[in-house]
Each structure stands twice: as structure tokens, then as C-alpha cells.
Amino acid sequence: MGTPVRHFTASAADGREYTVRIERDFRYDPYRDFVVCAHCDWSPSLLTTRRIDDMAAEHLASAHGADGGLSQQEDEGFRKARMIMLPIIAVLLIALFVWLGNS
Numbered sequence: 762m763g764t765p766v767r768h769f770t771a772s773a774a775d776g777r778e779y780t781v782r783i784e785r786d787f788r789y790d791p792y793r794d795f796v797v798c799a800h801c802d803w804s805p806s807l808l809t810t811r812r813i814d815d816m817a818a819e820h821l822a823s824a825h826g827a828d829g830g831l832s833q834q835e836d837e838g839f840r841k842a843r844m845i846m847l848p849i850i851a852v853l854l855i856a857l858f859v860w861l862g863n864s
């Protein structure tokens with residue numbers, strides 16, 4: 762499957778935490794995200810106008826009884842990758858402007 766880019770966690774009444782991951786497959790379709798539940802086979806179609814966070818919250822609450830303390834976090838690996846990519850893009854843009862200015 763894809764790379765996890767973000768996840769939602771919510772806690773149930775008994776204190777257990779449940780997670781829904783958003784994954785992105787950069788190799789094939791970089792603009793298509795998948796939503797997968799870490800605890801069951803739930804993986805809805807995203808061909809909908811509903812917001813992903815609403816869908817995730819609703820699934821966690823209705824399927825796992827986890828309706829408390831919903832939080833949303835960007836995945837650590839994805840955040841690092843973006844922090845590495847941003848300076849590279851900045852340097853490339855500066856190089857482009859310098860090159861345009863000299864030609």
C-alpha cells in the first residue's frame with residue numbers, strides 16, 4: 762500500500778486508542794489518498810464530497826466506540842520528507858531565477 766501521510770486517533774470509553782490512517786501512493790497516483798482503518802477492513806471510497814476527517818471521526822465512533830479526544834497528526838516520516846524537500850525546491854528556484862537573470 763501507500764505511505765502513511767496522516768492519521769487520526771480517537772480514544773474509546775475504556776481508554777483504548779483507535780487509529781485511521783491516510784495513505785498516499787506516490788509511485789502510481791500521487792494525488793490519490795487512501796483511508797484505511799488500522800483495526801478493521803474499513804477503507805471507504807473517497808469519491809465523495811465529504812471531508813476525510815468527518816468520515817474518519819464517524820467510523821471511529823460508530824465502529825469502535827471511540828468518540829473521545831479525536832486528534833489528527835501528520836505522519837512523522839512524511840513531515841521529515843517534506844522538510845528535506847522544501848530547501849531543495851527553494852535552492853532550485855533560486856538557481857532558476859539566477860539563470861533567468863543572467864540570460
Ligand SMILES: [Zn+2]
Nearest residue numbers: 798800801803
Ligand atoms: Zn475500523
